[in-house]
Amino acid sequence: MIDLHSHTTESDGTFTPAELIAEAKRIGLEALAITDHDTLAGYEGARDLAVQAGLDLVCGIELSTKFRGRSVHLLGYFPNREPAPEFREWLGIMQKSRYDRNVRMAERLRSLGVDITFAEAQAKGRSLTGRPHFARVLLEKGYVSSMQQAFDEYLDESAKGYVERQEADFAESVERIRAAGGISSVAHPIRLLKNDDERLNEMIGGMRDCGLPALEAYHSDHSPADVARYEKFAAHYGMARTGGSDFHGANKPNIQLGTGANNNLHVPLTILTNLRGL
Ligand code: AMP
Ligand code: FE
Ligand code: FE
Ligand code: ZN
Numbered sequence: 001m002i003d004l005h006s007h008t009t010e011s012d013g014t015f016t017p018a019e020l021i022a023e024a025k026r027i028g029l030e031a032l033a034i035t036d037h038d039t040l041a042g043y044e045g046a047r048d049l050a051v052q053a054g055l056d057l058v059c060g061i062e063l064s065t066k067f068r069g070r071s072v073h074l075l076g077y078f079p080n081r082e083p084a085p086e087f088r089e090w091l092g093i094m095q096k097s098r099y100d101r102n103v104r105m106a107e108r109l110r111s112l113g114v115d116i117t118f119a120e121a122q123a124k125g126r127s128l129t130g131r132p133h134f135a136r137v138l139l140e141k142g143y144v145s146s147m148q149q150a151f152d153e154y155l156d157e158s159a160k161g162y163v164e165r166q167e168a169d170f171a172e173s174v175e176r177i178r179a180a181g182g183i184s185s186v187a188h189p190i191r192l193l194k195n196d197d198e199r200l201n202e203m204i205g206g207m208r209d210c211g212l213p214a215l216e217a218y219h220s221d222h223s224p225a226d227v228a229r230y231e232k233f234a235a236h237y238g239m240a241r242t243g244g245s246d247f248h249g250a251n252k253p254n255i256q257l258g259t260g261a262n263n264n265l266h267v268p269l270t271i272l273t274n275l276r277g278l
Contacts, residue, residue, distance in 0.1 A: 002267050003258045004033040004058065005075065005187070005216065005244025007251075008042030011062075012130035014249030017046035020257070025053050027258050030269045033058035033244065035075055038094045040083075041127050058272070059083070062187060063094060067170035067207065071157065073187035074170065075216060075242065076177040079276050087180035094168060095128065101165035102129050109134070109154065109161045114143060131155045132251040147251060171210035178211065183275055185214035185242040189230055190221050201233065208237045213278060218243025218267050220260035240274055243267035 007013030008020050015023060017034070020042075024032045032055060036042040043059045050057035059078040064071055076083075106118040116137050124133035135150035144150045154161035168176075177184040186192070186207060193200045204215070217230035218241070234241045245265055247257040254261050 001029060001258055002031040002269050002272055003029055003244045003247065003265075004031075004060065004077070004242050004267065004272065005035050005062075005219065006032060006247040006257060007036050007062075007249075008034060008046070009126050010039055010042035010045065011036035011128050012125065012132040012248060012251055013042075014251055015247075017042050018049055020247075021046050021049045021053055021055060021057070023257050024055055029055070029258050031056035031058060031272050032257075033060040033077060033079075035060035035062045035244070037062050037064070037128065037130055038091060038098055039128050040088065040091070056272075061091070063173050064165070064167050065170040065173045066167040067210075068203075070192075071167060072170055072192065074173050074177075075185045075187045076173075076180075076182045077185065077242070077275060078180070078182040079272065081181055083177075083180035083182060087176060087182075090176055097166040098128065098130075101163060102134075104163045105131075105134060105161065108163050112154075112161060114138065114154070114161070115141065132248065134161075136251075147253075170207070174207075174211045178213075183213050183240070183278055185216050185240070186212060187216050188219045188221055188246065189215060189217075190219065190226055197229065200229075201236075204233050204237060208239065212239065214240040214242050214275070216243060217241040218265055218271075220245050220255045220265055222264075224264075240278060241271060242275065243271060 008017045034043040059082050061076045063074045065074045109116050120137050121133040122129045124136045135147045138144050138150040174184045215234045245255050245260045
């Protein structure tokens with residue numbers, strides 16, 4: 001069993017890189033990819049520890065991109081070698097747009113009467129601040145009684161406290177990952193469209209036309225029927241499949257590393273072997 005989607009304290013997870021490696025060893029994972037939002041810092045912090053622990057660690061990232069006007073999370077994997085320096089420079093631009101969004105989000109929340117500053121959210125994380133850090137401040141100050149309620153009432157894309165950020169173009173992101181020696185995969189496709197296979201088919205076809213090589217068929221939010229649907233799309237478009245739990249530690253308490261939500265995940269090593277051969 002492997003897990004190709006996980007987050008550390010360097011983005012919005014609650015496990016440090018060292019704790020995540022320890023957890024991967026404890027549950028007997030054959031390989032782990034760290035896919036923090038917009039940063040390689042978690043992977044870099046885990047790299048030597050993984051070697052010591054004898055764990056196959058894959059360098060990964062999760063980017064927020066724009067495809068036909070909607071926000072799409074794109075995973076990037078560098079299973080054979082780490083990305084070139086130009087790619088890291090480009091990540092700096094992503095981090096800047098996130099920073100600007102965070103400043104505006106704190107202002108928006110204050111305009112809604114919430115006593116919160118960007119610095120308070122920032123203090124909950126490390127190199128990078130995300131919405132789960134804002135959610136934690138809202139929770140600790142008693143504005144909400146759970147992380148989920150913080151998203152539902154304030155931070156979800158449909159909620160009153162949400163602000164847009166400048167996102168990278170989807171096709172450009174796919175190409176930059178490819179140029180850096182990596183493989184991109186659309187994260188949790190369940191969030192693209194629900195219950196409309198015809199439009200989803202058209203959308204995935206459009207992504208394929210942008211050069212997208214893979215799809216995250218296996219994810220904690222996918223039911224067995226969803227998995228079957230994404231396997232079918234991947235086969236139809238000749239795309240590879242990836243999979244992982246999207247583990248965030250206590251920020252997504254129902255999700256376990258490797259096994260997902262209520263044991264609904266089991267990604268075999270052959271998935272990674274296949275990616276390495278692309
Ligand atoms: P950000 O990259 O800062 O915009 O934050 C995105 C992260 O917030 C996601 O990766 C999830 O961890 C979390 N998130 C986004 N939307 C929701 C939601 N509706 N419910 C729970 N968590 C969410
Ligand atoms: Fe996240
Ligand atoms: Fe995501
Ligand atoms: Zn994720």
